[in-house]
Amino acid sequence: MTRALFTHLAKDLRIEWRSKEAVNSMLFFALLVVVLFSLAFDPRGAFSRDIAGGVLCVATMFASVSALNQAWAREIRHQVLDAQRMAPTPGADMFLAKVLANFLFVTIVQIVLAPVFVVMYNLHILGEAWKLLLVLPLGTWALVANGTFFAALSIRSRNRELLLPLILFPIFIPALLAMVQATGAILTGDSDPTLWIKMLLGYDIVFTTASLLLFDVVLHAE
Amino acid sequence: MNAIASEAGSTTLCARLDQVSKLFGSFAALKQVSLSLEPGRCYVLLGENGAGKSTLLRILAGLLRPSHGTVRVFGVSEPQQVRARIGYMSHAPMLYDELTAQENLRYFRSLYPGRACLTPAEALRQVGLDPDLNRLLGQYSQGMRQRASLARVLLSAPELLLLDEPFSNMDVESARQMVELLAGFRRGDRTIVLTTHQRSLAAPIADFVITLHAGRVASFEPGSPAIGGSESRGRWGDEPGSPSTDPGRGGSEQRRTTP
Numbered sequence: 045m046t047r048a049l050f051t052h053l054a055k056d057l058r059i060e061w062r063s064k065e066a067v068n069s070m071l072f073f074a075l076l077v078v079v080l081f082s083l084a085f086d087p088r089g090a091f092s093r094d095i096a097g098g099v100l101c102v103a104t105m106f107a108s109v110s111a112l113n114q115a116w117a118r119e120i121r122h123q124v125l126d127a128q129r130m131a132p133t134p135g136a137d138m139f140l141a142k143v144l145a146n147f148l149f150v151t152i153v154q155i156v157l158a159p160v161f162v163v164m165y166n167l168h169i170l171g172e173a174w175k176l177l178l179v180l181p182l183g184t185w186a187l188v189a190n191g192t193f194f195a196a197l198s199i200r201s202r203n204r205e206l207l208l209p210l211i212l213f214p215i216f217i218p219a220l221l222a223m224v225q226a227t228g229a230i231l232t233g234d235s236d237p238t239l240w241i242k243m244l245l246g247y248d249i250v251f252t253t254a255s256l257l258l259f260d261v262v263l264h265a266e
Numbered sequence: 267m268n269a270i271a272s273e274a275g276s277t278t279l280c281a282r283l284d285q286v287s288k289l290f291g292s293f294a295a296l297k298q299v300s301l302s303l304e305p306g307r308c309y310v311l312l313g314e315n316g317a318g319k320s321t322l323l324r325i326l327a328g329l330l331r332p333s334h335g336t337v338r339v340f341g342v343s344e345p346q347q348v349r350a351r352i353g354y355m356s357h358a359p360m361l362y363d364e365l366t367a368q369e370n371l372r373y374f375r376s377l378y379p380g381r382a383c384l385t386p387a388e389a390l391r392q393v394g395l396d397p398d399l400n401r402l403l404g405q406y407s408q409g410m411r412q413r414a415s416l417a418r419v420l421l422s423a424p425e426l427l428l429l430d431e432p433f434s435n436m437d438v439e440s441a442r443q444m445v446e447l448l449a450g451f452r453r454g455d456r457t458i459v460l461t462t463h464q465r466s467l468a469a470p471i472a473d474f475v476i477t478l479h480a481g482r483v484a485s486f487e488p489g490s491p492a493i494g495g496s497e498s499r500g501r502w503g504d505e506p507g508s509p510s511t512d513p514g515r516g517g518s519e520q521r522r523t524t525p
Contacts, residue, residue: 047379048379059362118362121363122358122361124361127354129329130353130354132377132381266331
């Protein structure tokens with residue numbers, strides 16, 4: 045980690061603090077998904093615990109796509125990315141800063157969403173609730189690390205809004221599965237989520253490492 | 267005239283393009299362009315839209331790779347390796363609308379660790395902007411953005427300055443002041459390559475005028491720089507008519523013209 049990482053991160057946070065584009069769009073979209081699902085399925089008791097993990101993950105996933113696209117669109121808008129490419133700092137710093145910023149934005153949305161979620165789905169957690177503090181960050185990291193990488197890959201495409209979910213969602217399936225299963229296990233208390241948490245951790249390590257190694261190629265692609 | 271090289275003599279070349287072509291799909295933006303750029307000179311690229319001026323600058327900046335041919339900048343065949351020594355200014359401001367000019371420059375300055383950069387305030391003053399102006403860049407006029415963009419380029423004190431249409435969106439007086447600034451910048455073996463449609467504006471500092479046509483070098487002519495001597499202060503905001511802004515000043519310095 046170098047100083048440039050913190051420079052990029054501070055810049056991203058400052059811009060988001062002023063514009064609030066990413067957090068606002070994600071928050072409203074995620075709230076909408078949660079409310080719509082609660083109306084569609086009328087979740088109560090055991091049924092709500094069965095589907096809650098999936099609804100939370102899918103809501104986060106769909107909501108984060110818009111923020112992930114915006115994160116790079118901002119760099120492209122006035123060709124700022126070209127100025128960054130000219131700077132003698134590693135692209136990996138910029139990538140990691142973007143992942144950290146997006147992780148923070150999605151986490152904020154999840155924190156706001158959590159009480160709404162508990163109320164709307166009438167949730168009573170039967171398992172070890174503290175393990176959600178492992179599952180949600182690990183799942184969110186998997187989403188934003190991949191999402192940030194593939195958003196950078198698709199940013200020069202005319203159909204980037206469509207392209208990102210088409211690339212991201214299939215690759216995110218293993219992490220989504222682990223996240224949903226682990227969350228479900230914690231909410232219902234029926235099984236041990238440890239295996240799924242380990243899977244999420246492994247997924248995060250592999251994909252973050254691969255993205256860091258490949259990001260310079262993506263950044264300097266024509 | 268596809269292959270024209272200025273005589274390097276004993277000087278070390280700043281950049282050299284050898285038979286460079288650039289294809290975008292089946293469209294050839296550049297066709298077998300050969301050029302040698304000497305340090306301390308100002309090269310003005312002319313040509314109609316689509317002639318390949320911006321592509322040539324982006325190749326020199328290392329933002330594009332040539333499809334054919336070789337590029338050497340500061341003796342290195344991969345311009346990316348010497349990117350800290352190159353300053354590139356595009357049509358777009360290459361700055362964030364959501365930050366002030368100071369914040370933008372502070373951000374970019376910290377991306378050049380270990381390089382003797384100007385302070386953001388110095389760079390802004392050089393281009394005639396108020397460093398204390400606490401206004402987001404998105405609220406700047408086009409001309410002010412252009413100045414802020416130039417300040418970003420000057421910040422890292424690059425040895426090769428690549429300017430893509432620096433006078434666009436500028437009134438005549440501001441453009442004249444920018445020419446003054448660039449004349450001052452050229453001192454100390456710093457090289458400028460700029461593209462423009464306004465030949466008359468760049469004429470006072472042009473050592474060479476290169477005209478591109480349909481991706482080829484159509485002509486390579488010596489210019490007649492009227493300013494750019496060591497006495498030129500190159501600061502914005504000089505009073506019109508003051509010694510430093512007098513176009514006649516420094517005009518006696520005639521540079522070697524090749525080929």
